[in-house]
Amino acid sequence: MLLTLLLLLPQTFTAERAPEWDAVFAQTSGWTGADGIYSIPLSSEELPNKWRVTDTLFVFSDTFWGDVDANGNRSNTVMVNNTVGFLPRGSGADPQAIQFFSGSTAAQPAAMFVPTTPSITPGEFYWLKDGITINGRTHIVAARMRTDPAPFHRYGISLITLPAGDLPPFPNQIQRETPFWKDEQGNEGQYSLGGAFLDLGAPDTIHPDGYVYVYGIREDVYNKKVIVARVLRDDFEDFSKWRVFDGTQWVSGIGNAKTLCGRTSTEMSVTQLPNGRYLMVFMKDTISGIISIRTAPSPEGPWGPIEDVYTVPPMNSLAFFTYHAKAHPHLSGRDGLLISYNVNATDFWSHFTHAEIYRPRFIRLNLQ
16 A cells, blocks of 8 residues: 555656766776766666676777877877777776776777677678676677768667676677668658666566566657667576567567657666656757656656656856766665766867867755
């Protein structure tokens, strides 16, 4: 009865900056900035306060690697398509504890993960999405990208699996192509999964049902709309057992997925709240600078109206845009839900004189 009452109570959210986490990624040598930040707990469930007992793998997409001087100027710098970071258990927001890795040496950085599956074409690369650790094996969703002819068009979705104990540069990684992508057809945008995971297979969740929920988008023109799939945790690596929600039931075939809500972004998050409801975090309209939320009584919805919780402040006179807001539950504590967002410059070359732009920023969402 008490749980039922809690589910019916209205909730309000307030947000504040989390500068201690900004400082973790204000690095000046080696890894000096990236976007696409996801945090993956390596030995525990993605539940609040788990940073105390689990190592964390961060995955990033386009990354600057080189040096930054005291005035924010980059030198000896290259951009690689993806990198990773490692934060040992118990470290919290400690800039000295985190380590970063590219796919080669510090002197000759390269992408950590390079596509090797059968259908790739020359020049393809990975942008990394969300991930999950199940029975010691860490799985990372990777979007196959090209610079030509369409630089922001996905050409497939792969799953990268890291066996237990595999360390950078992950020599034992396994790459598999998945059926969790469907190209655009007519007025219907491209479908893809992997923008967010929600693990309800862990016993410590409030309503464990054994499933991992995987969110994605249908990318209609000027409107990214959310879709969702699920699979039993123990069947995660069997793609034939994944099912999408068609608005009524769970069925096979990504093209059958019903859109749940719109005005979101490719990268986002869905988190279970203490009262059992579900919280979606995203950057409204992809690059608006407004971090927003929706709530729902179940992982598939129905999702409520958009509530704006934070507007990104100006960065002096710099021309920039923000995107890909998402929560990091296991790095969060009693003081609120940790949320990151990405910052980018409208002029690419500004990154070489204003290194502070291209780094993750953090806020904390407080539930009152």
